[in-house]
Amino acid sequence: MTITPARPTGARTLLPITPVTRHGSRSHLTCQYRCGNACDQPVPNPTDNPDFHVVAERALARRSLLKIGAGAGALTVTGLASGAPLAAAAVAGRTAGTWRFEPVAPNNRDRVTVPRGFRADVLISWGDAVEKGAPRFDVDNQTPEAAAKQFGYNNDYVGVLPHPEDRRGGVLVTNHEYTDEQLMFPTGRYDSATIKRIAMASHGMSVVELVRGSKAGSWNVQKLRKTTLNRRLHVGSQFQLVGPAAGDERLRTAADETGREVLGTFNNCAGGLTPWGTVLSGEENFNGYFDASGPLDARYTASYARYGISGTGRGWNEVDERFDLAVEPHEPFRHGWIVELDPYDPDSTPRKHTMLGRMKHEGANVTIADNGKVVVYMGDDERFDYIYRFVSAGTYDPSGTRRARRRNLRLLTTGTLSVARFDGDGLDDERYDGSGTWIPLASDTESFVEGFSVADVLIDTRLAADQVAPTKMDRPEDIEVNPVNGRVYCALTNNANRDTPEETDEANPLFQSQTRPSLGAPLVTQGGNRNGYVLEMTPGNDNHAGRDFFWSLMLVCGDPAAPETYFAGFPKEQVSPISCPDNVAFDPEGNLWISTDGNVLGSNDGLFRVPVRGPERGRVQQFATVPFGAECCGPFIHPDGKSVFLAPQHPGETNGATFETPSSTWPNREGFPRPSVVVVYER
DSSP states (O other): OOOOOOOOOSOOOOOOOOOOOOSSSOOHHHHHHHHSSGGGSOOSOOOOOOBHHHHHHHHHHTGGGOOOOTTOOOOOOSOSSTTOTTOOOOOSSOOTTTOOOOOOOOOOOSSOBOOTTEEEEEEEETTOBOSTTOOOOOTTSOOHHHHTTBOOSSEEEEEEEEOSSOTTEEEEEEEEOOOOHHHHSOTTTSOHHHHHHHHHHHSEEEEEEEEEOSSTTOEEEOOGGGOSSOEEEOTTSEEEEESTTTTOGGGOOSSOTTSOEEEOOOSEEEEEEOTTSOEEEEEOSGGGGOBOSSOOOGGGHHHHHHTTOOSOOOSGGGTOGGGBTTTOTTGGGGSSSEEEEOTTOTTSOOEEEGGGOOSOBOOOEEEEOTTSEEEEEEEBOSEEEOEEEEEEEEEOOTTOOHHHHHHHTTGGGSEEEEEEEEEEOOOOSSSSEEEEEEEEEEESSOBOSTTOOHHHHHHSHHHHHHTTOOOBEEOEEEEEEOTTTOOEEEEEOOBTTOOSTTTTOTTOGGGBOEEOSSTTSOOEEOSBBOSOEEEEEEEGGGOTTSSEEEEEEEEEOBOTTSTTOEETTSOGGGSOOBOOEEEEEEOTTOOEEEEESSOOSSSOOEEEEEOOSSTTTTOOEEEEEOOTTOEEEEEEEOTTSSOEEEEEESTTOOTTOOSSSOSOOTTTTSSSOOOEEEEEEEO
């Protein structure tokens, strides 16, 4: 696709902002632009598969008795991605896991607030040059061509890999999830077509070379003239579909009759690093990008409905007809995948992995099982949807040779995709816990769902999973393996739609959560899981490739003063309030770091550190807050433990905010906000 500018005249064309009641603290702007008001649409999962609250009910009713041992035995797992370029290891000296700090208090400041003794530097912002030839950013003179070479808008995932040639260097990879045209463009400066083309170029991913600063833990963006790896991917970039479903009729369009070549990636949320040095990126709310100039194709009624594809999108069909469902009904099937990008080869074509299933991917994170199989954990970020796992057919080669890397790059194309079912243990043992099973959906050669072919399972993964009765979860987002104890941690952000009497019964305190409308205001009881929780999973027999696992609720988030909250048995009066966990990461000591999105307790979102073992297991401490109106994306803890990277996304995205009347001007006080990547380190 050639991205061409239109004459910059006329008024902006913006998405309609519907004044609906929010289920969390997100503004109407965020809900509309990011996910098309998903929380106000009918629940896409109409099945009667068991909800997680059903299997956790017994444990939740015993909430006041819970006393999970502070030293709950650490699981020792061998073979955990030992060949990964960023595998955690013991690091001498002070690191993120041993930093002592006074927790940041809840606040509404328009800045990144970190503890005393730490510094937060802005690394790169929306509009900064990424590729050579990119012009200096000028908000009044934006063009699609310039945006395609500049740092995109709203950076979500953050990963930093070692530089292949410079020991003091690094390679930053980020996602650019979505755009907010009300904050990006001066009123009347650009016409509708130009706005759309710039927005299309501002989605995607960026690869940016870094160099260490003079202070331990600090980083700078490498001078553009010295870079060889910098790269921008956008809606017009070439991608390749690979795996068993590639070439299926549903993946073919007039522009690509093979069903194997796709233009663009968008609404990329979280991601992960592979042991062979690539980045996995999850295409999430792709459903909100397609309009329809006529009736929808009746063949795909069930599929469209299950994925929330309604024919109401962002108006991109006005400049590119592939976003018109009446013209290209197959285009949505080409999105919603896990993308694999090789940041070390700027000429490579990124791949969309059909073997990992199609859903609203939050991200994908890799570990290596004891038998050498590659295991990928994934969450489908929707109310009442599922947790998935992929196990490769082949085994990982850790030798580090070029031949080994080529072989490893094929590991995600063959294997088995499964979905999780959670069961309570039925014992009155004073714990939120139980066992679980991975239910296979399909391998690369065989479907395990009656009436579904392999391609059916992989293209309509949600519909296939519905048939095998997995457990409906509360927005499963980032899922990662702790490289120290081998357990799996999943952020389940919230779900305010459990509103039947059974779901909000007093015996189920998780679903009678409490919120604080503003700092200092009294608590107001509201139904639904508004603050989220963190799930801890232990693979059976220490084997990530096995069928069984054990689970427990490590955190039931919210105000520590609220009766339903739980922090792994740690004294509640000693923890920071935390609401809506979104992404997770780990430091070299194995502590869990949690970023939040949609805090309903009255404070800005932020970043928290939580030990997962020893006497301080469950001690939630707030390490940072992000600017007003932003969510805290990332995070990424550098493997040397000296640097914490985070990405304040959509600063100032509050109700009523526009370019001329912003509610945030972070970070540069230019009069309008610029989403950015930040690195935090000790002074």
